[in-house]
Each structure stands twice: as C-alpha cells, then as structure tokens.
Amino acid sequence: MTEAISVQDSAFPRQLVGIFSVFNSGCPVNIAPTSIKLSAPGGVLVRWNDGHEATYSYAYLRERCPCATCRDTPPVVKTTPDPFPIHGKDVIKVTGAAPVGHYAIQFNFNDGHATGIYSYAYLREICPCAGCRRQAD
Numbered sequence: 001m002t003e004a005i006s007v008q009d010s011a012f013p014r015q016l017v018g019i020f021s022v023f024n025s026g027c028p029v030n031i032a033p034t035s036i037k038l039s040a041p042g043g044v045l046v047r048w049n050d051g052h053e054a055t056y057s058y059a060y061l062r063e064r065c066p067c068a069t070c071r072d073t074p075p076v077v078k079t080t081p082d083p084f085p086i087h088g089k090d091v092i093k094v095t096g097a098a099p100v101g102h103y104a105i106q107f108n109f110n111d112g113h114a115t116g117i118y119s120y121a122y123l124r125e126i127c128p129c130a131g132c133r134r135q136a137d
Helices: 058-063 068-072 120-125 130-136
Strands: 004-006 033-040 043-048 053-056 094-100 104-109 117-119
Touching (some): 033 094, 043 058, 053 058, 058 104, 104 120, 117 120
Antiparallel strands (some): 004 033, 033 043, 043 053, 094 104, 104 117
C-alpha cells in the first residue's frame, strides 16, 4: 500500500493536484490537497493548501462512495473486527489510491471496490472534522 501521496511524489505530481472551486458548501475557493496519506492513524489523512487537515476513516469514505452503484444501493461496511474472521470479510480499509485527472482521487478498498472517484471538492465537502460539520449544519 502506498503510504502517502503528495504533490512532491512522482506518483502524484503537482499538475495532478487540481485546484477547484466550491460554490455551495461554504468552503474557501481554490482549495486542493497538498498531501494524502493513506495509512494515517484513524484512516486517510488529507492536508489542504489552506492549512486545514482532516482524517477520513476508511468506513466513512466507503459509506460515502460517490459511484453510481453505491448511490443506488449504499454499501454495508464492516467497521468492527469479527471474532471469527472469514476470508474477504475483514474490517474495511483503503489498500491503494490513484489520482484521477486534475481533480480527484480513486481509492481501492479491501472489499474489492474501486470505482468511486472522489473529487477534491467532494472530499472537502464531506470533511468529517468538527469545524466543517458545524459549518455544514
């Protein structure tokens, strides 16, 4: 698994960071991630170019997958370990990711799902931190 994706890494060059504008979510304009760490304590850590950072739990990301399949039928996500584990039925985790164009990232999950494209605008819109949740309410 890739430990971190940042604008300095060759796997995630600066031209792929993508600046975006958010019109309805109350977020500042021209925000882009400066780094995305896939295996941070608690989930995926995203650092933004405005200094904000947030950790998105793997389950939180999986439950909010923006792909058409998940929007039609939201996934049931396993969040607690099973005392009698069955192969392929582990607690949800991100196993990899890839940048998509200049505007998004696509996560690979250990349940085999990898079709959701999370735009940077969407990631910022669903930011799970307390400050962003208060603004959204």
